[in-house]
Amino acid sequence: MSETVDATAPKKVLIVAGNAATSPVTGWPVGFWFAELSHPYWTFVEAGYDVDIASPAGGDLVPDGMSDPEDESGYSAHDLISLGFKTSEKHAALLKGTKPTSEIDPAEYDAILVAGGGSPMVTMIDDEALHAFVARAYEAGKIVALLCHGTCILLKTRLSNGDLLAKGKTWTGFADSEEMYVEAAVGQTFQPFWIEKEANKLEDTNFIVSGMWKPFAVRDGNLITGQQQNSGAVTAELVVQALGQ
Known part of the structure; x- marks a missing residue:
């Protein structure tokens, strides 16, 4: 007898x-x-989805300082969704003791979303195990979404046939213009590389961006990418459009 799928799940x-x-x-x-x-978490739970949070190495997660709505810089003080997440005991607990992706089967999920921040440019760019995890999800037909600097892994993630996942795809990520803005603001080199600059060196891929700091996301098949931190909701909305309720 064939296994039945619970359409109501x-x-x-x-x-x-x-x-x-x-x-x-x-x-x-x-x-x-x-x-x-x-912001993606909020969009997904509002759509009625079950959402888990994990990390490549597992353990407690720490946000970039300026993304913390209570940071003394005040840079993200407007971000009431993050403030609510941080100050909710239930939700803050989701950032503690996260499961490593090595202990997760992507086939158990309908979609995965890789968040950005400063960490991916350091910890994810050469993490071949994470790249393989994302590739497995993609080849299983899952929706694969990546945001901001999290899109950096598309520079190196390869499918089982050896091709880059980004081959033949239109995608986006943190723009060179935004990197220039950040470096001017902090007065020094900020990132080890720029995603747009590196993407433009690749053959058979189409990297595009919108205006600086404007919400922007693009879907190409089951690949969804968002430009920067203001694109979390629109990226998640494309995931919801792809999956349905």
Whole structure:
């Protein structure tokens, strides 16, 4: 007798966030960007989805300082969704003791979303195990979404046939213009590389961007990408459109 699928079961989404690290460029601590986790989370739960949060190495997650709505810089003080997530005991607990992706089967999820922040440029770019995890999800027909600096792994993630996952795809990520803006603001080199610059060196892929800091996301098949931290909700909305209720 064939196994039946419960059509009434809620969709399941896995959010993967970067582990805490230190930038080799600035020497500053880096982590995940809060809005790139909390805004998609909110969109997914509002759609009735079950959402889990994991990380490549597992353990407690730490946000980039300026993405914390209570950071003294005030940079993200407007981000009430992240503030609510942080100050809710139930939700803050989701950032503690996260399961490593090595212990997760992507086939158990309808979609995965890789959040950005400073950490991915340091911890994810050369994480072949994570790349393989994302490739398995993609080849299984799952929706694969990546946000902001989390899209950096598309520069190196390869499918089982050896092709880059991004081959023949239109995608987006943190723009060179935005990197220039950040470097001017902090007065020094900030990232070890720029995603748009590296993407433009690849053959057979189409990297596009919208205006600086404008919400922007693009879907190409079961690949969905968002430009920067203001694109969390629109990226998640494309996932919801792809999966349905």
